[in-house]
Amino acid sequence: DAMVIQNPRYQVTQFGKPVTLSCSQTLNHNVMYWYQQKSSQAPKLLFHYYDKDFNNEADTPDNFQSRRPNTSFCFLDIRSPGLGDAAMYLCATSAPTDVHSTDTQYFGPGTRLTVL
Amino acid sequence: DQQVKQNSPSLSVQEGRISILNCDYTNSMFDYFLWYKKYPAEGPTFLISISSIKDKNEDGRFTVFLNKSAKHLSLHIVPSQPGDSAVYFCAASAGAQKLVFGQGTRLTINP
Numbered sequence: 001d002a003m004v005i006q007n008p009r010y011q012v013t014q015f016g017k018p019v020t021l022s023c024s025q026t027l028n029h030n031v032m033y034w035y036q037q038k039s040s041q042a043p044k045l046l047f048h049y050y051d052k053d054f055n056n057e058a059d060t061p062d063n064f065q066s067r068r069p070n071t072s073f074c075f076l077d078i079r080s081p082g083l084g085d086a087a088m089y090l091c092a093t094s095a096p097t098d099v100h101s102t103d104t105q106y107f108g109p110g111t112r113l114t115v116l
Numbered sequence: 117d118q119q120v121k122q123n124s125p126s127l128s129v130q131e132g133r134i135s136i137l138n139c140d141y142t143n144s145m146f147d148y149f150l151w152y153k154k155y156p157a158e159g160p161t162f163l164i165s166i167s168s169i170k171d172k173n174e175d176g177r178f179t180v181f182l183n184k185s186a187k188h189l190s191l192h193i194v195p196s197q198p199g200d201s202a203v204y205f206c207a208a209s210a211g212a213q214k215l216v217f218g219q220g221t222r223l224t225i226n227p
Contacts, residue, residue, distance in 0.1 A: 004159075031213050040125070042205065042217035043160070050213060090159050096213050104150060105215060107159035 003027070004108035006091050012114045013081050021076040021111045023091030032074040033105065034066060035090040043090055049074060078113075086115045119143045120208050122218035130226050135193040137221050139206035142187065146208040150215065151180060151191045154203045163204075164191070196225045 004025045013019040023032065030051050035043040047056045049068045063085070065077040078085055092105040121140045129135045137151075147168040152160035166173040166180045166189075173180050179192045189208075193200055203222050207215040 006159075009157075040219065042120070042219045045214060048213060055213075092159075094213065103213075104162050104165060106162060107152075109157075110159045112157070 004091055004093055004106055006089075006108035006111050008111060009109060010112045010114070012116060013078075014116050015083065016080045019078050019081055019113070021078075021089050021091075021113070023074045023076070023108055024072050025091075025093045025108075026072070027093050027095070027106060028071065029093035029095040029106070030071070031094045031096060032068060033090075033092040033094070034064075034074070034076045035092065036085075037088045037090055037110075046076070081113070081115045083115050086113055088112050118219075119146075120206060120216050120218040122204075122206060122221045124221050125219070126222040126224070128224045128226060129196050131198060132195045135191075135196045135200065135223055135225070137191040137193075137204050137206075137223065139189040139191075139218050140187060141189065141208050143208070143210060143216075144187070145210040146216075147211070148209040149180070149182060149189050150207045150209075151178075152205045152207060152217075153200075154205060154220070160205055193223075196223075198225050198227060201225045 033048040034046045037043040046060045067075045088110045090110045091108040094103045094105045096103040150165040151163040153163050154160045164175050164178045164180050181190045203220045205220045206218045209215050
């Protein structure tokens with residue numbers, strides 16, 4: 001089945017210790033997204049890639065970086081995690097017809113990040 | 117500046133009855149709307165969508181209604197089943213590949 005996979009499902013890191021979350025997809029979608037979701041809140045878009053073009057949200061902290069080495073994989077790097085970065089991190093993909101349009105986004109199961 | 121609002125954090129419905137989840141938006145540029153369902157410890161799952169050129173879209177037990185003049189979106193589930201118990205998010209888009217999500221409504225279906 002075509003799907004969005006996130007590893008690991010649960011990640012524990014120490015305050016200030018860099019951590020990388022990974023996402024892969026078999027849908028061959030050209031757009032990949034990273035969201036942060038805290039309890040009882042809406043998913044918050046951090047950034048997305050349209051093909052290789054990186055699009056950062058204005059309020060995404062510099063502490064968060066991303067890499068997309070190929071169509072299938074996308075990584076979220078948190079350079080110095082703080083206690084406030086503990087959250088669920090969701091990866092999603094979509095296949096809009098052009099850069100101006102939007103299509104349904106398909107989500108992975110998420111990675112729950114704990115910061116000690 | 118919350119552009120998409122789900123004012124009911126929770127809703128409880130008896131099995132077999134209709135569940136109605138509501139969503140309001142403020143941005144008149146939104147032209148595509150979606151509902152997602154989320155179980156604990158899982159990512160959101162796409163449920164149903166509607167384009168602004170329509171006012172209704174139906175898929176099995178799920179129907180989404182769009183009232184553009186009121187900037188209001190609703191999801192009807194009928195009949196409600198225990199497996200429908202989840203958090204439901206509405207989302208809206210004004211293009212540029214982005215979705216704006218509401219905060220979610222926790223639906224509980226009681227037997």
